[in-house]
Amino acid sequence: MDDLNVLEAVERYISGTMGPDERMYFEQLRKTNPEVDQLVVEHTFFMQQLHRFDDTKKLKAQLDEIHLDLSEKGQIQSPRLEGGARVRYLFHRYKRTAAIAASIAGITAVAISALVSGLAPATQNKAQDAQYQYLKGKVEQAINENRAQDRVLKDVKNKVDATAVSAPPIVYTTGGTGFLIDVNGYLVTSAHVIENAHNIAVQNSAGEELSVQVVQSDKARDIAILKITDSRFKAPAALPYGIRKSGAEMAEPVFTLGFPRNVAVYGEGYMAARTGFNGDTLTCQIAIAANPGNSGGPILNRNGEVVGILSARQTTAEGVVFATQSKYIYNVLAQLRKTDSSVQVKLPTSSRLQGLERPQQVKKIADFVYMVKVS
Amino acid sequence: MKAVVTEQSILEGLARNDRKAIESIYREHYNMVQALVVNNSGSAEDAKDIFQEALLVLYEKVTAGGFELHCQLKTYLYSVSRRLWLKRLLQQNRFISSDSDAETVPVEDELDTHEQRAREFELMEKAMGGLGEPCRSLLEAFYLQKKGMQEIAAQFGYTNADNAKNQKYKCLLRLKKLFFAQYKTDL
Numbered sequence: 001m002d003d004l005n006v007l008e009a010v011e012r013y014i015s016g017t018m019g020p021d022e023r024m025y026f027e028q029l030r031k032t033n034p035e036v037d038q039l040v041v042e043h044t045f046f047m048q049q050l051h052r053f054d055d056t057k058k059l060k061a062q063l064d065e066i067h068l069d070l071s072e073k074g075q076i077q078s079p080r081l082e083g084g085a086r087v088r089y090l091f092h093r094y095k096r097t098a099a100i101a102a103s104i105a106g107i108t109a110v111a112i113s114a115l116v117s118g119l120a121p122a123t124q125n126k127a128q129d130a131q132y133q134y135l136k137g138k139v140e141q142a143i144n145e146n147r148a149q150d151r152v153l154k155d156v157k158n159k160v161d162a163t164a165v166s167a168p169p170i171v172y173t174t175g176g177t178g179f180l181i182d183v184n185g186y187l188v189t190s191a192h193v194i195e196n197a198h199n200i201a202v203q204n205s206a207g208e209e210l211s212v213q214v215v216q217s218d219k220a221r222d223i224a225i226l227k228i229t230d231s232r233f234k235a236p237a238a239l240p241y242g243i244r245k246s247g248a249e250m251a252e253p254v255f256t257l258g259f260p261r262n263v264a265v266y267g268e269g270y271m272a273a274r275t276g277f278n279g280d281t282l283t284c285q286i287a288i289a290a291n292p293g294n295s296g297g298p299i300l301n302r303n304g305e306v307v308g309i310l311s312a313r314q315t316t317a318e319g320v321v322f323a324t325q326s327k328y329i330y331n332v333l334a335q336l337r338k339t340d341s342s343v344q345v346k347l348p349t350s351s352r353l354q355g356l357e358r359p360q361q362v363k364k365i366a367d368f369v370y371m372v373k374v375s
Numbered sequence: 376m377k378a379v380v381t382e383q384s385i386l387e388g389l390a391r392n393d394r395k396a397i398e399s400i401y402r403e404h405y406n407m408v409q410a411l412v413v414n415n416s417g418s419a420e421d422a423k424d425i426f427q428e429a430l431l432v433l434y435e436k437v438t439a440g441g442f443e444l445h446c447q448l449k450t451y452l453y454s455v456s457r458r459l460w461l462k463r464l465l466q467q468n469r470f471i472s473s474d475s476d477a478e479t480v481p482v483e484d485e486l487d488t489h490e491q492r493a494r495e496f497e498l499m500e501k502a503m504g505g506l507g508e509p510c511r512s513l514l515e516a517f518y519l520q521k522k523g524m525q526e527i528a529a530q531f532g533y534t535n536a537d538n539a540k541n542q543k544y545k546c547l548l549r550l551k552k553l554f555f556a557q558y559k560t561d562l
Contacts, residue, residue: 004544053499054519063427076405
């Protein structure tokens with residue numbers, strides 16, 4: 001008999017679920033075999049310990065609850081909670097009520113949206129279906145391209161919401177994200193976003209579309225540098241974030257801002273590995289939710305330093321996203337300066353976002369992250 | 376006489392983890408213990424710890440069965456709390472400065488038992504912590520929440536109850552090993 005079987009027998013013996021014959025046999029065994037006897041004693045003791053542990057734990061929790069309750073009601077003289085702790089107490093106290101209220105609200109919302117979609121014109125639904133199909137085709141094509149490069153990556157490209165670009169004659173079909181690296185209108189995005197592009201434009205947080213030209217595109221590092229040539233572009237005084245020269249630390253929390261939709265979408269995750277797909281040293285792996293359109297978006301750490309450029313995700317795994325390491329922005333720029341001395345780009349090295357709460361950080365960054373539209 | 380009867384019923388309530396009973400003990404006696412601790416260089420937080428520990432001592436007594444209170448509950452709780460706080464002060468090389476002349480009863484025996492229990496609690500907590508998931512939840516579901524094997528198999532994603540049962544025994548073996556390894560060296 002192995003350990004598991006013995007344990008099972010002992011447990012059944014103690015709980016009294018053994019049949020009479022088996023019980024007789026076991027009792028005989030217990031008398032003749034001191035080890036088995038020892039095991040029964042030990043197990044009884046252990047179960048008692050386990051239950052006692054649970055009772056004590058429950059009682060402790062109950063006591064804490066009562067203490068909090070009575071001091072809040074002023075029935076004992078313990079100091080009342082203040083600030084955040086008090087909010088937490090009230091939250092826990094009323095969370096059941098809140099949950100019921102929220103679920104009622106949720107049901108109502110679902111009912112209304114069902115009603116609305118039921119009443120919406122049929123043509124619109126069809127258009128959405130068509131769009132969905134198109135996106136899928138696009139993605140599959142991207143996979144084939146990547147297979148040719150011995151990569152199983154899915155290009156994080158996106159079809160721009162066709163309804164958003166109604167007035168201009170150019171209909172942008174794919175897109176990504178870009179962010180300013182210099183106050184004079186230089187932007188960084190992923191090279192694959194602007195690959196095979198006829199027309200490129202960027203859209204700022206105010207929704208204005210600005211014309212740009214490609215200054216440099218480095219396919220190997222998947223970095224492209226664009227310059228905003230539009231006269232409407234107003235140079236900001238300074239950039240809030242810095243571009244980090246060294247890589248990010250493993251497990252460092254990071255966040256990104258990108259345009260998987262027509263509006264900026266925030267996402268957060270952590271640095272998962274120092275290398276990218278198949279040990280690629282140019283990129284690093286991040287655990288973050290990213291969708292087509294996030295390509296070219298900045299990956300920032302909690303101090304507001306850009307540590308990478310989001311570029312691709314692995315299709316065969318969930319939540320595996322790759323980013324080009326930020327230090328290669330420096331390399332690409334150095335290369336650019338060699339070929340074109342007229343380019344004057346000064347990368348921001350220090351971040352002004354240190355110590356800020358995340359919503360403030362994102363608010364400050366939002367004006368410097370652009371949607372890149374390509375046709 | 377009436378007071379004795381109600382105190383007895385309150386103690387029975389405590390043994391059943393009855394919230395009303397515990398609340399009434401809290402309301403009646405907490406302020407006294409807090410005064411004792413705060414007047415002897417403790418904080419409100421210390422007072423809470425000491426009072427709750429005293430309640431644990433009382434709980435251990437009443438759940439052991441055959442416990443009869445030979446003095447007022449107030450005196451008992453005061454005596455236990457005082458000893459507990461004295462001990463904690465001693466650990467910090469400090470002493471109770473002004474000893475009030477409140478009545479106390481000897482509580483050494485139960486405090487010894489309580490100390491043993493507290494150590495065992497810590498050991499089990501450590502063993503549980505070292506066990507990791509899903510073992511911990513699996514054992515809790517079976518032994519403490521008394522869920523059926525069928526339900527557990529569904530909840531934890533095992534293909535059938537036998538698999539879950541097998542896994543449960545493996546987890547239990549590990550937990551026992553973790554616990555007794557410490558228990559035998561510590562105690």
